[in-house]
Amino acid sequence: MTALLEVRSVAVRFGGVMALSGVDLDVQKDSITGLIGPNGAGKTTLFNVICGIRQPTTGVVLLDNEEINGVPTQKRSAMGIGRTFQRLELFTTLSVFDNVLVAAELARVSNPHAVAREQIELLGLTDRADTIAGELPTGSARLLEVARALAGRPRLLLLDEPASGLDDVETQQLGVLLQQLKSLGITVLLVEHDMSLIMKVCDQIHVLDLGNVIASGTPDQIQHDPSVIDAYLGAVR
Amino acid sequence: MQQLVAYTVIGLTTGAIYALASSGLVVTYVTSGVFNIAHGAIGMIAAFSYWQVRFEWGWPAPVALFAILGVLCPALGLVIDRVALRGLAQATEVTRLTATVALMAAFIGIATWIWPPENRQPFRGFFDGNNVSVLGVNVGWNKIIALIAAVVVAGGLRILLYKTRLGIQMRAVVDDRSLAELNGARPARIASASWALGASLAGLAGILLAAEVQLNVVPLTLLVINAYAAAIFGRLKSLPLTFLGAMALGLTEAYLLWGQGQSWFPETIGGFSTSGLRQATPTIFLFLLLMLLPQAKLRAGAARVRERSAIPQWNTAILGAAVLVIGSIAVTGMMTRSNTIYLIQALIMALAVVSLVPLTGYAGLVSLAPLTFAGIGAVLMSKMPGDGNVVSLIAVVVVVALIGAVVALPALRLEGIYLALATGAFALLVSILVFNQGKIFSNGVAEVPPLRLPGVDLSQPRPKAIFLSVAFAVVGLLLVALRRSSLGRQFVAMKDSPLAGATLGMNLVRTKALAFAMSAAIASLAGALDAGKVAPDNYTFDRSLPILLLAIVSGVGSIGGAFFGGMLLGSNTVLASIVPSVSNITQVMPGLIGLSMGRNPNGTASQIATGFRPVTSHPQSLLTALSGIGALWLLTSVDIISHWGFFAALVIWGLGIVPNLPALAVTSGRSRALCLLIAAVGMGIAAFFDDIFEAVPTGGRLLAIIVLFVVVGNAIRRIHTPVAPTSKSSPDLMGLTGFTPEELSQSDRAIKVVP
Ligand SMILES: Nc1ncnc2c1ncn2[C@@H]1O[C@H](COP(=O)(O)OP(=O)(O)OP(=O)(O)O)[C@@H](O)[C@H]1O
Ligand SMILES: [Mg+2]
Numbered sequence: 001m002t003a004l005l006e007v008r009s010v011a012v013r014f015g016g017v018m019a020l021s022g023v024d025l026d027v028q029k030d031s032i033t034g035l036i037g038p039n040g041a042g043k044t045t046l047f048n049v050i051c052g053i054r055q056p057t058t059g060v061v062l063l064d065n066e067e068i069n070g071v072p073t074q075k076r077s078a079m080g081i082g083r084t085f086q087r088l089e090l091f092t093t094l095s096v097f098d099n100v101l102v103a104a105e106l107a108r109v110s111n112p113h114a115v116a117r118e119q120i121e122l123l124g125l126t127d128r129a130d131t132i133a134g135e136l137p138t139g140s141a142r143l144l145e146v147a148r149a150l151a152g153r154p155r156l157l158l159l160d161e162p163a164s165g166l167d168d169v170e171t172q173q174l175g176v177l178l179q180q181l182k183s184l185g186i187t188v189l190l191v192e193h194d195m196s197l198i199m200k201v202c203d204q205i206h207v208l209d210l211g212n213v214i215a216s217g218t219p220d221q222i223q224h225d226p227s228v229i230d231a232y233l234g235a236v237r
Numbered sequence: 238m239q240q241l242v243a244y245t246v247i248g249l250t251t252g253a254i255y256a257l258a259s260s261g262l263v264v265t266y267v268t269s270g271v272f273n274i275a276h277g278a279i280g281m282i283a284a285f286s287y288w289q290v291r292f293e294w295g296w297p298a299p300v301a302l303f304a305i306l307g308v309l310c311p312a313l314g315l316v317i318d319r320v321a322l323r324g325l326a327q328a329t330e331v332t333r334l335t336a337t338v339a340l341m342a343a344f345i346g347i348a349t350w351i352w353p354p355e356n357r358q359p360f361r362g363f364f365d366g367n368n369v370s371v372l373g374v375n376v377g378w379n380k381i382i383a384l385i386a387a388v389v390v391a392g393g394l395r396i397l398l399y400k401t402r403l404g405i406q407m408r409a410v411v412d413d414r415s416l417a418e419l420n421g422a423r424p425a426r427i428a429s430a431s432w433a434l435g436a437s438l439a440g441l442a443g444i445l446l447a448a449e450v451q452l453n454v455v456p457l458t459l460l461v462i463n464a465y466a467a468a469i470f471g472r473l474k475s476l477p478l479t480f481l482g483a484m485a486l487g488l489t490e491a492y493l494l495w496g497q498g499q500s501w502f503p504e505t506i507g508g509f510s511t512s513g514l515r516q517a518t519p520t521i522f523l524f525l526l527l528m529l530l531p532q533a534k535l536r537a538g539a540a541r542v543r544e545r546s547a548i549p550q551w552n553t554a555i556l557g558a559a560v561l562v563i564g565s566i567a568v569t570g571m572m573t574r575s576n577t578i579y580l581i582q583a584l585i586m587a588l589a590v591v592s593l594v595p596l597t598g599y600a601g602l603v604s605l606a607p608l609t610f611a612g613i614g615a616v617l618m619s620k621m622p623g624d625g626n627v628v629s630l631i632a633v634v635v636v637v638a639l640i641g642a643v644v645a646l647p648a649l650r651l652e653g654i655y656l657a658l659a660t661g662a663f664a665l666l667v668s669i670l671v672f673n674q675g676k677i678f679s680n681g682v683a684e685v686p687p688l689r690l691p692g693v694d695l696s697q698p699r700p701k702a703i704f705l706s707v708a709f710a711v712v713g714l715l716l717v718a719l720r721r722s723s724l725g726r727q728f729v730a731m732k733d734s735p736l737a738g739a740t741l742g743m744n745l746v747r748t749k750a751l752a753f754a755m756s757a758a759i760a761s762l763a764g765a766l767d768a769g770k771v772a773p774d775n776y777t778f779d780r781s782l783p784i785l786l787l788a789i790v791s792g793v794g795s796i797g798g799a800f801f802g803g804m805l806l807g808s809n810t811v812l813a814s815i816v817p818s819v820s821n822i823t824q825v826m827p828g829l830i831g832l833s834m835g836r837n838p839n840g841t842a843s844q845i846a847t848g849f850r851p852v853t854s855h856p857q858s859l860l861t862a863l864s865g866i867g868a869l870w871l872l873t874s875v876d877i878i879s880h881w882g883f884f885a886a887l888v889i890w891g892l893g894i895v896p897n898l899p900a901l902a903v904t905s906g907r908s909r910a911l912c913l914l915i916a917a918v919g920m921g922i923a924a925f926f927d928d929i930f931e932a933v934p935t936g937g938r939l940l941a942i943i944v945l946f947v948v949v950g951n952a953i954r955r956i957h958t959p960v961a962p963t964s965k966s967s968p969d970l971m972g973l974t975g976f977t978p979e980e981l982s983q984s985d986r987a988i989k990v991v992p
Contacts, residue, residue: 005549024428053736053739058367061863073739073740074739074740074742074743074744074745075742076740077740077741077742078742081740082740082741085737088498089734089737090733090734090737091729091730091733091734091737091738092733092734093729093732093733094726094729096735098726101726101729101737102723102726102727102730102741105723106725106727106741106742106743107741107742112723121324148737148741149741152741154741189556200647231341
């Protein structure tokens with residue numbers, strides 16, 4: 001196994017708050033890696049660092065053994081990083097189809113319309129292709145975020161709470177989809193508060209608390225780690 | 238040496254005035270979050286009012302000062318905060334900015350109306366004629382008072398902010414609005430207080446400045462640019478830095494003034510006169526400061542115009558283009574020569590407005606400089622070899638597009654209000670430094686050659702009007718193609734979420750630069766195709782403002798809306814020339830219409846503004862509206878209805894009936910008949926306006942017209958729409974923000990614009 005993404009002692013400071021204080025973690029190629037932790041642990045901040053939206057105060061991020069710290073956000077998608085947003089960032093005045101189409105066009109795929117159609121189908125949004133994105137219910141909007149990210153043809157897909165707002169059936173379908181993506185060779189880093197989903201699909205889990213990685217391991221190990229139960233899982237139950 | 242002292246005093250005085258103005262700006266901005274473009278206009282109104290009571294009515298100075306600074310200005314500030322900007326608290330920064338742009342336009346209109354630039358008493362400073370000697374230099378009392386006032390205000394603000402309850406609450410609100418609220422502060426009240434204070438400071442600065450530069454509407458209004466330069470130096474937060482910036486600015490100006498009198502000072506640089514340099518100092522200062530601001534962070538929900546622009550359909554677009562061209566061929570055949578020239582002006586305006594469609598409508602960026610690019614287009618066209626060759630025109634368009642992109646490039650790192658300000662500063666810079674050059678406009682005019690096309694003589698009005706409508710149609714179709722293209726989708730995507738765009742690989746700076754280039758290219762057509770003698774006055778900053786306002790009000794995402802906006806602007810000139818007594822109203826109009834977006838949905842003015850929205854996106858209604866205006870025009874040009882009748886009919890038609898057209902199109906039976914009857918009665922009264930209101934003076938007639946259109950409009954609205962359920966009032970009824978797309982589509986469905 002090789003690591004697709006390596007985060008090395010990344011720290012981010014917001015004024016007096018250390019959102020991340022020296023985070024080290026790896027995401028293995030072709031895996032689904034979970035990133036969990038209580039609210040305010042720094043998960044979204046880490047995503048922003050990986051995408052280049054925020055520069056780390058210290059530390060480096062490596063993609064395929066290559067340092068990407070200085071690479072601007074818009075170039076990182078060409079390097080294979082795609083993401084969804086916890087606070088939805090859809091193109092709210094474009095149709096569902098056009099949201100995905102824009103992503104495909106920006107990724108310069110050879111047939112953007114076909115790629116867009118394919119992703120929309122994959123996420124089960126075909127019926128709503130002509131709906132204006134801002135009119136979607138939250139669940140579908142989250143799925144659209146995923147479809148749009150996939151249309152950018154990422155190698156590494158960062159999902160920030162994709163299941164919040166989904167019902168049980170949809171969450172289950174999302175789980176199946178994630179497995180499918182893995183088999184297609186897409187590496188997934190998944191932030192999620194739905195523990196049953198995390199435990200079911202993840203190969204590896206990192207637990208973040210107050211800007212520190214407090215545990216890493218398989219779902220089984222994490223579930224029985226006393227410090228994790230203390231910091232997080234206990235609270236969830 | 239003595240000279241240097243004298244100029245230092247001048248510099249400090251000017252700096253003091255700027256400091257007064259900019260501290261007012263900062264106080265309002267930090268507590269209410271509104272970037273008040275109309276700040277200088279308030280100062281201007283205050284200066285004029287002071288002049289009125291002090292020199293025309295002869296009030297003693299202390300009484301006059303109290304009346305203006307203690308009563309009028311605070312009242313004005315309160316009215317702006319409570320009435321004009323009410324309900325905009327939740328709107329985007331840009332929406333609020335646009336509302337104050339509207340205010341500024343309205344104030345300029347009102348001031349020119351009340352105080353026409355005729356021979357008037359001079360504006361004399363305090364203790365005029367008495368000087369004091371400072372280091373051997375005679376200094377007027379007005380200057381001394383300005384300095385003292387600045388010191389007193391600086392100290393006063395310090396005490397206010399640190400020692401009084403109100404001030405401490407102000408600082409708390411700046412710090413953390415919701416936290417302050419939890420602790421019992423009332424941000425709305427504090428904002429009102431700061432508006433009152435800010436307006437008084439603007440007024441004081443305006444009065445002191447007027448004594449130095451005399452009464453003049455636009456220069457006094459542009460005091461705001463100087464204030465902005467200083468305020469940005471203070472990063473819009475720090476009052477001490479703001480004062481420092483103001484002083485630095487004042488001194489720079491004074492030393493330049495001094496330098497210009499010295500032999501070593503170059504009169505020209507590279508053949509360009511340096512005479513405008515001093516006047517341009519604040520603008521250059523502002524521009525440089527904006528360039529030095531750190532790159533805008535990518536953040537969610539950055540300030541933008543959020544408006545849904547439906548994808549235009551080819552068949553509607555082609556139909557619209559055909560109707561426009563055929564219509565203009567038919568209409569110009571029946572028009573007098575002078576009316577055709579008005580139509581040409583309206584079409585030029587329409588081109589200027591439509592230049593904002595890709596930029597503001599699609600990409601969501603605000604520009605305060607559309608006419609500047611038109612001016613550059615006109616100048617280049619007049620200088621191009623080839624005398625109106627088509628190739629020259631293409632070259633002009635390409636060059637202006639490049640200029641647009643290059644100029645915008647440094648500014649593009651900025652977001653929202655800063656970007657808008659940078660475009661405003663650019664517009665002023667070009668006006669002062671470039672258009673004022675004898676080289677550019679010799680003797681203040683440039684001759685733009687008519688385009689040479691085989692077989693048509695575009696120096697004649699009729700072919701020119703037809704050609705311009707063809708040009709508009711072509712531009713419109715190109716914009717439709719753009720909106721349906723990959724780039725068009727990227728523009729809209731960038732407007733909706735620059736953050737998501739960037740993570741998907743969009744180069745935001747490049748995309749913004751492209752939008753600017755396209756907009757500049759279209760605007761350049763409005764200059765380059767406007768053959769004839771043109772003057773720099775045609776392309777000033779203050780003339781660009783109504784263009785932006787009408788573009789936003791009439792629906793900047795739609796080409797039909799832009800056309801409508803252009804016609805409305807064009808009709809201003811027409812009205813002004815055929816009914817001189819109402820020209821003042823038409824000057825105020827764009828401002829008032831723009832302001833209506835800050836109003837609660839229940840206001841009449843806002844009903845007008847929102848009323849246009851469905852019309853411009855409903856081709857049938859738009860066509861009816863425009864035909865109606867055309868018919869009125871014809872009737873008056875053959876003297877069937879009088880000028881007053883024309884004006885009354887136009888107001889009732891345009892403001893009372895047109896907004897109801899889309900709804901009327903789907904109403905049937907008795908209510909429809911009743912509506913048509915009311916409309917007919919209204920128009921009938923208007924047609925015989927002169928006979929009915931024969932004995933009534935101008936003011937009464939205007940009032941009558943306003944009452945008529947409100948009554949007619951409301952009566953029709955009552956009948957065709959069932960009483961609407963009292964829904965929550967949306968903070969932003971222009972649909973710029975606030976409305977969720979869901980609400981928008983619901984309302985679209987409710988008024989049956991879409992099935
Ligand atoms: N732009 C910012 N400015 C200041 N502080 C911030 C900013 N963004 C995040 N923070 C702080 O950084 C910390 C980490 O926030 P982050 O959003 O990364 O947490 P999270 O793990 O994603 O939480 P959640 O589960 O609620 O999404 C929090 O304390 C937050 O308040
Ligand atoms: Mg988060």
